[in-house]
Amino acid sequence: MKLSALSPRQLIEIDACTRCGECLKSCPVYAQKGQEEIDPRGKIQAFKAFIRSQYGLWARVFGPKKLDEEKLKRFSEMVYRCTLCGECGVSCPVSIDAKNLWLALRETLVEMGYFPKAMDQLKSNLSEVHNILGNENMERVEWVKSLDEVPDHLYDKERAEVAFFVGCVASFFPMVHRIPKALVEIFRKTGVDFTLLGGEEWCCGFPLIGAGMKKEAEVLIQHNLEKMKAKGVVRAVFACPSCYHTWLEDYQTDIEVFHSTQFLKKLIEEGKIIFKEKKAKVTYHDPCDLGRGSGVYEPPREVLRQIPGVVLVEMENSREACKCCGGGGNLEMVDPELSAALAQEKLKQIQATGADTVITSCQQCVRTMMSTARKKKIPITVMDITEFVLKNMKS
Ligand code: SF4
Ligand code: SF4
Structure with a gap:
C-alpha cells in the first residue's frame, strides 16, 4: 500500500x-x-x-x-x-x-x-470520446440546433473574447438542455459576443478527479486550454459548478473564469439585464461545488434579489450548511438509489420553506432534484437560475 x-x-x-x-x-x-x-x-x-x-x-x-x-x-x-x-x-x-x-x-x-467498475467505464469513455456518456463528441452541440435562432456558425466561432464552456451534463442530457439554451439566449439579448468550443469541448476532467484518477484528467485539461487559447478567449463562463470549480483549481491559466451567476450579476450591474415584476416565493439551493467548494454564495442571491416581487426564503440548511442534492461525487454511477434518497431528503427541506420553486445554479442538481420530484410526485418546480433570469427579463 x-x-x-x-x-x-x-x-x-x-x-x-x-x-x-x-x-x-x-x-x-x-x-x-x-x-x-x-x-x-x-x-x-x-x-x-x-x-x-x-x-x-x-x-x-x-x-x-x-x-x-x-x-x-x-x-x-x-x-x-x-x-x-x-x-x-x-x-x-x-x-x-x-x-x-x-x-x-x-x-x-x-x-x-x-x-467501482463504473469508474473504469467512465475512464474509457473519457479517453476514447471525451465525454462521460460515451457518445460521439460532436453530439455535444445538438442542443444548439433547437435554439429559436440558429446561426450558421452554431456559436462555434473562430475567435471571441468570451467562451461558454457547457460541460457534459448540460450538453448530453435533454432534460437540462434548457440551461445552456437559456444562457445563450441571455448572451444574445445582452449583446455578449461569445463562442462555444463545439465538438472540440472535452470533459473538464472533474469526474476523473472525483473518481480518484487525477492523472488521467490531465489530457482533457490540456486539450481544453489549447482550444480556448486558439480562439483568443480571455473570459470563460460556466453554468456547471463542477466545471467552474475544476477550472479554478486544476487549470493553470490566465483566462478569467466566471460561474454563470457571477456573469449574470455583472450583466445586471452593467444595466444590460432589467427585470419585470414577478410575484414568487422561491428558495435557493447552493450546489456543493459552487458554495462550499468555491465560496460562491452571494452572487446567485444578489441576482434573485434584483427581480421585483421575488421573495427569497432560505432553507433550514443553507450556504455552508446546505445539504447536498445527492448528485455529486459520481454517487449516481455507483449507487443510484442512495443518490435518489438524498434528493428526496433535500426536497423535504425545500417543501418546508413553503416555496413552490427551488432555484439552483447547476444542471446536475436540477437533474437530481427534478427526477426525484417527478418520480415521487412532489409538487416542486426546479429551475436553474439562468432559466429564471431569462423568463423574467424585460426583452
Ligand atoms: S470525528 Fe471529529 S475530528 Fe474526526 S473527522 Fe469527524 S469531526 Fe473531524
Ligand atoms: S457525503 Fe458525508 S463523507 Fe462525503 S463529503 Fe459529504 S459529509 Fe463528507
Missing part, C-alpha cells in the same frame, strides 16, 4: 481526527445509511488501521501484515458512497479538509485496484 496520493498534511489530518463525531451530524450519507463504517470518522479510522498495519511499529519490527482483500473491498465501497459534498469538513472542529482527503483516498484505492 503506497501513500503517495496523500500529502504530509493529510497524513497529519488522519492522525488528528479526535473521533468526536461532529461530522456524523452533518453527513447526508450517514443520515441515510446509519453505518459507522460509511461516516467520515469511520472511514478515517479504517484507513488509519490500514496504515498502521503497513507502517506502524509492529510492521517495522515484524514486517507489514498482508492486507485483507475483503476489508479493502468493503472500505472502497464506503469511500465511493460519498457525494464529496464537503459538509463534514465544514463541521470538523480540527479543520480536517475532508473532501480533499476523500479524493486522496480514492486515488490510493485506484492505485491498488479497488474501485
Whole structure:
C-alpha cells in the first residue's frame, strides 16, 4: 500500500481526527445509511488501521501484515458512497479538509485496484470520446440546433473574447438542455459576443478527479486550454459548478473564469439585464461545488434579489450548511438509489420553506432534484437560475 496520493498534511489530518463525531451530524450519507463504517470518522479510522498495519511499529519490527482483500473491498465501497459534498469538513472542529482527503483516498484505492467498475467505464469513455456518456463528441452541440435562432456558425466561432464552456451534463442530457439554451439566449439579448468550443469541448476532467484518477484528467485539461487559447478567449463562463470549480483549481491559466451567476450579476450591474415584476416565493439551493467548494454564495442571491416581487426564503440548511442534492461525487454511477434518497431528503427541506420553486445554479442538481420530484410526485418546480433570469427579463 503506497501513500503517495496523500500529502504530509493529510497524513497529519488522519492522525488528528479526535473521533468526536461532529461530522456524523452533518453527513447526508450517514443520515441515510446509519453505518459507522460509511461516516467520515469511520472511514478515517479504517484507513488509519490500514496504515498502521503497513507502517506502524509492529510492521517495522515484524514486517507489514498482508492486507485483507475483503476489508479493502468493503472500505472502497464506503469511500465511493460519498457525494464529496464537503459538509463534514465544514463541521470538523480540527479543520480536517475532508473532501480533499476523500479524493486522496480514492486515488490510493485506484492505485491498488479497488474501485467501482463504473469508474473504469467512465475512464474509457473519457479517453476514447471525451465525454462521460460515451457518445460521439460532436453530439455535444445538438442542443444548439433547437435554439429559436440558429446561426450558421452554431456559436462555434473562430475567435471571441468570451467562451461558454457547457460541460457534459448540460450538453448530453435533454432534460437540462434548457440551461445552456437559456444562457445563450441571455448572451444574445445582452449583446455578449461569445463562442462555444463545439465538438472540440472535452470533459473538464472533474469526474476523473472525483473518481480518484487525477492523472488521467490531465489530457482533457490540456486539450481544453489549447482550444480556448486558439480562439483568443480571455473570459470563460460556466453554468456547471463542477466545471467552474475544476477550472479554478486544476487549470493553470490566465483566462478569467466566471460561474454563470457571477456573469449574470455583472450583466445586471452593467444595466444590460432589467427585470419585470414577478410575484414568487422561491428558495435557493447552493450546489456543493459552487458554495462550499468555491465560496460562491452571494452572487446567485444578489441576482434573485434584483427581480421585483421575488421573495427569497432560505432553507433550514443553507450556504455552508446546505445539504447536498445527492448528485455529486459520481454517487449516481455507483449507487443510484442512495443518490435518489438524498434528493428526496433535500426536497423535504425545500417543501418546508413553503416555496413552490427551488432555484439552483447547476444542471446536475436540477437533474437530481427534478427526477426525484417527478418520480415521487412532489409538487416542486426546479429551475436553474439562468432559466429564471431569462423568463423574467424585460426583452
Ligand atoms: S469531526 Fe473531524 S475530528 Fe471529529 S470525528 Fe469527524 S473527522 Fe474526526
Ligand atoms: S463529503 Fe459529504 S457525503 Fe462525503 S463523507 Fe463528507 S459529509 Fe458525508
